[in-house]
Amino acid sequence: MGMTITEKILAAHAGLNEVKPGELIKAKVDMALANDITAPLAIKAFKTAKGKQVFAKDKIALVLDHFTPNKDIPSAIQCQEVRKFAKEQGIVHFYDVGEVGIEHVLLPEKGLVLPGDLVIGADSHTCTYGALGAFSTGVGSTDLGAVMLTGEIWLKVPPSIKLVYKGKLPKWITGKDLILYTIGDLGVEGALCKAMEFCGEAIAELSMDGRFTMANMAIEAGAKNGIFAPDEKTEAYVKPRATRPYKIYQSDPDAKYLFVKEYDVAQLEPQVALPHSPDNVKGVSEIGEIKIDQVVIGSCTNGRLEDLRLAASILKGKKVAKGVRCIVIPGSQQVYLDALKEGLIEIFIEAGAAVSTPTCGPCLGGHMGVLGPGEKAISTTNRNFIGRMGHVESEVYLASPAVAAASAITGKIASPEEVL
Amino acid sequence: MIVEGKVWKFGDNIDTDIIIPARYLNTSDPQELAKHCMEGIRPDFAQLVREGDIIVAGRNFGCGSSREHAPIAIKAAGIKAVVAKSFARIFYRNAFNIGLPIVEAEKVVDASKEGDVLKIDLDRGEIVNLTQNQTFKIQPLPDFMKELIADGGLIPHLAKKGGY
Numbered sequence: 001m002g003m004t005i006t007e008k009i010l011a012a013h014a015g016l017n018e019v020k021p022g023e024l025i026k027a028k029v030d031m032a033l034a035n036d037i038t039a040p041l042a043i044k045a046f047k048t049a050k051g052k053q054v055f056a057k058d059k060i061a062l063v064l065d066h067f068t069p070n071k072d073i074p075s076a077i078q079c080q081e082v083r084k085f086a087k088e089q090g091i092v093h094f095y096d097v098g099e100v101g102i103e104h105v106l107l108p109e110k111g112l113v114l115p116g117d118l119v120i121g122a123d124s125h126t127c128t129y130g131a132l133g134a135f136s137t138g139v140g141s142t143d144l145g146a147v148m149l150t151g152e153i154w155l156k157v158p159p160s161i162k163l164v165y166k167g168k169l170p171k172w173i174t175g176k177d178l179i180l181y182t183i184g185d186l187g188v189e190g191a192l193c194k195a196m197e198f199c200g201e202a203i204a205e206l207s208m209d210g211r212f213t214m215a216n217m218a219i220e221a222g223a224k225n226g227i228f229a230p231d232e233k234t235e236a237y238v239k240p241r242a243t244r245p246y247k248i249y250q251s252d253p254d255a256k257y258l259f260v261k262e263y264d265v266a267q268l269e270p271q272v273a274l275p276h277s278p279d280n281v282k283g284v285s286e287i288g289e290i291k292i293d294q295v296v297i298g299s300c301t302n303g304r305l306e307d308l309r310l311a312a313s314i315l316k317g318k319k320v321a322k323g324v325r326c327i328v329i330p331g332s333q334q335v336y337l338d339a340l341k342e343g344l345i346e347i348f349i350e351a352g353a354a355v356s357t358p359t360c361g362p363c364l365g366g367h368m369g370v371l372g373p374g375e376k377a378i379s380t381t382n383r384n385f386i387g388r389m390g391h392v393e394s395e396v397y398l399a400s401p402a403v404a405a406a407s408a409i410t411g412k413i414a415s416p417e418e419v420l
Numbered sequence: 421m422i423v424e425g426k427v428w429k430f431g432d433n434i435d436t437d438i439i440i441p442a443r444y445l446n447t448s449d450p451q452e453l454a455k456h457c458m459e460g461i462r463p464d465f466a467q468l469v470r471e472g473d474i475i476v477a478g479r480n481f482g483c484g485s486s487r488e489h490a491p492i493a494i495k496a497a498g499i500k501a502v503v504a505k506s507f508a509r510i511f512y513r514n515a516f517n518i519g520l521p522i523v524e525a526e527k528v529v530d531a532s533k534e535g536d537v538l539k540i541d542l543d544r545g546e547i548v549n550l551t552q553n554q555t556f557k558i559q560p561l562p563d564f565m566k567e568l569i570a571d572g573g574l575i576p577h578l579a580k581k582g583g584y
């Protein structure tokens with residue numbers, strides 16, 4: 001029987017010829033990831049399990065991205081613990097302030113995750129790497145501690161669902177709009193424990209940055225992983241970065257899917273997820289007038305170069321509306337540098353936006369733009385749960401960098417059409 | 421590994437707040453947590469449950485937060501296995517990692533009534549409803565999972581073996 005790309009990667013890492021949905025396997029991990037919030041607990045689990053040496057110094061990435069540069073004393077202590085462990089263990093891929101980027105932007109950029117890999121991260125958005133044709137999923141700290149010790153993880157093979165995007169991408173429609181639309185359709189539990197396989201002509205048209213955005217939010221539909229079959233774009237992205245061999249998998253034509261959904265995107269308008277759920281999605285023209293206090297452009301969802309280019313193309317020569325705070329956070333040092341060289345940072349600053357060093361910051365209400373009671377933000381991040389960006393009475397609207405930038409100019413949620 | 425016990429039947433979407441309400445999370449002592457297990461839906465559960473009993477439930481068991489306290493409370497209450505139509509993803513992982521066997525078996529759930537006695541044979545991949553004299557096939561657990569459960573969970577298992 002044919003297998004899906006997800007099943008093939010899992011089978012290969014479990015040393016099996018074939019796996020079926022529902023099967024429990026023990027699989028080898030190519031890269032294990034933790035951040036400044038989840039690593040301390042994983043280190044504790046590792047030590048409780050009498051761990052002495054990690055399974056491979058070069059297959060663990062520890063990324064201090066959430067509350068860094070340290071926002072307070074407890075976060076400074078957490079980072080100290082991780083720093084100490086990284087040094088003791090000789091962790092090769094340890095990223096501290098000055099080199100750090102948001103983990104899910106950083107790892108692909110550094111070539112640390114590659115097509116065909118099995119990646120486990122103590123962070124729910126680890127599913128981002130599916131954009132490269134890798135199997136990647138998030139776990140808790142205990143699991144990650146066990147992976148750091150053994151290099152293995154037990155997994156249940158997920159059934160796959162196939163999402164086919166037809167039609168040409170209209171102007172302003174990005175990966176963010178496609179994934180928001182999809183989550184709006186499936187619901188936050190619509191893909192529970194399943195593999196979301198993205199394909200179709202609109203996906204082929206989509207850039208790698210757009211695919212990262214989509215895979216990133218698979219978890220927002222409850223999925224275990226999101227995945228794209230690698231194509232020329234994937235190869236072009238990976239080739240200059242890879243320092244080890246990788247393998248390209250494709251789904252068999254007779255692979256089995258739990259269900260298949262087709263979306264015609266030709267008429268799609270920019271999408272917005274309203275508070276307080278990523279599946280509360282509407283077209284930007286349907287939401288009426290929503291005044292905003294803050295705009296956030298960044299995160300592991302939309303903090304890549306293409307995202308900044310898109311936002312800058314709208315903000316160029318314009319001003320952020322009076323009374324609106326617009327915060328731009330490049331996802332990594334490389335993105336920052338590229339944006340600087342291209343003149344994007346200048347555009348943001350001239351428009352009246354604040355530009356920050358890479359950090360998760362406001363995405364999880366950590367620092368660098370926490371909301372007060374009653375405040376509303378439009379954000380390119382991935383979650384708009386109650387209190388996600390600050391006070392429990394604040395509101396977060398999720399959208400693409402294009403909608404976020406247009407909204408910064410008008411002071412209310414707007415389509416890019418309205419400002420150009 | 422064989423589990424035999426009386427069925428406690430629950431419906432769909434039993435969330436982690438039903439299993440162990442957040443107000444009791446100021447402790448991670450399993451015995452304390454066990455006292456409040458299922459309090460959200462059946463306040464007398466903790467008094468009536470007997471060592472070896474089995475929970476049988478509908479879809480999406482354990483949805484909600486990622487708290488490991490939920491399977492810990494169930495296990496400490498004496499429950500030896502949970503059979504459900506489906507499990508929330510993180511609950512599923514947490515349950516195995518703390519050594520609580522869980523089985524997805526839709527037909528068993530539909531056929532079982534509260535108070536029936538089930539015999540779950542994880543080695544043979546079989547569940548027998550002894551009260552109704554019906555036998556169901558389930559996917560047998562791989563050996564490493566059985567060992568993990570026998571050792572009381574992932575971390576004790578790794579501490580003992582130094583690996584899987």
Ligand code: SF4
Nearest residue numbers: 125299300360363364
């Ligand atoms: S940017 Fe937000 S969603 Fe992404 S890793 Fe950081 S906190 Fe998590």
